[in-house]
Amino acid sequence: MIEVVQQEHRRQAVQQTSLANVITSCRRLTQIQWQDLFEAVSRVDIEFANDPAAIYPRMDFETRNRCRDAVEELARWAKITELDVAGRVLTQAQDAQDELARHVGYHLLDEGRRVLERALGCRVPVRNDAPLASPPRRAILFRQSWPVHHRLGGRHSCIYHGCRGQHPVLILLGILLLLPASELALQALNYVVTRLLPPSVLPKMSFKKVASRAIAARWSWCR
Secondary structure (H helix, E strand, O other): OHHHHHHHHHHHHHHHHHHHHHHHHHEEEOOOHHHHHHHHHHHHHHHHHOOOOOOOHHHHHHHHHHHHHHHHHHHHHHHOOHHHHHHHHHHHHOOOOOOHHOOOHHHHHHHHHHHHHHHOOOOOOOOOOOOOOHHHHHHHHHHHHHHHHHHHHHOHHHHHHHHHHHHHHHHHHHHHHHHHHHHHHHHHHHHHHHHOOOOOOOOOOHHHHHHHHHHHHHHHHOO
């Protein structure tokens, strides 16, 4: 009987030790900076640290990750390695005369993307090769769509035809329906535009280190 009790105590002690080790390991996992660890071993990130414009290391993690995703996408389309794509991007950035084009992000996320795709011989899918894919063309299409909204909401409304025909009933009906018709036309226009032109996130810079240095300097001055 005593031996059975001792075995049960040993089993409980082993379980408690294992549970404590699991909790300690979980705490250590939460303390690891996975973003820094990933970028420390990423060959593409190491290559882009040599950005001729010296902007890539100062961007935030999400923007740098978008650049890495673009490299992965181009490598898949061109059927080459990601390091080959990164080398080509750096070459084009170093050979560029324009200060904007000396940034690697210009060739991955901006207007230099088309030139890079042709240089790599990428077989771009149809949905990514649409003529409205670039941000300037998206803005032009959105501006040109506003006359459609005005025509749907105003010119072809009942109030327009009522004023032309001098029909009081149509004029009154048009006044009552003008606001709902305009709102409905705007909602339909926004739906069509957002379906054809999905939004894209703007590249951003990271000022975390600058803010940390400023706080440290202010704290040291206060002391």
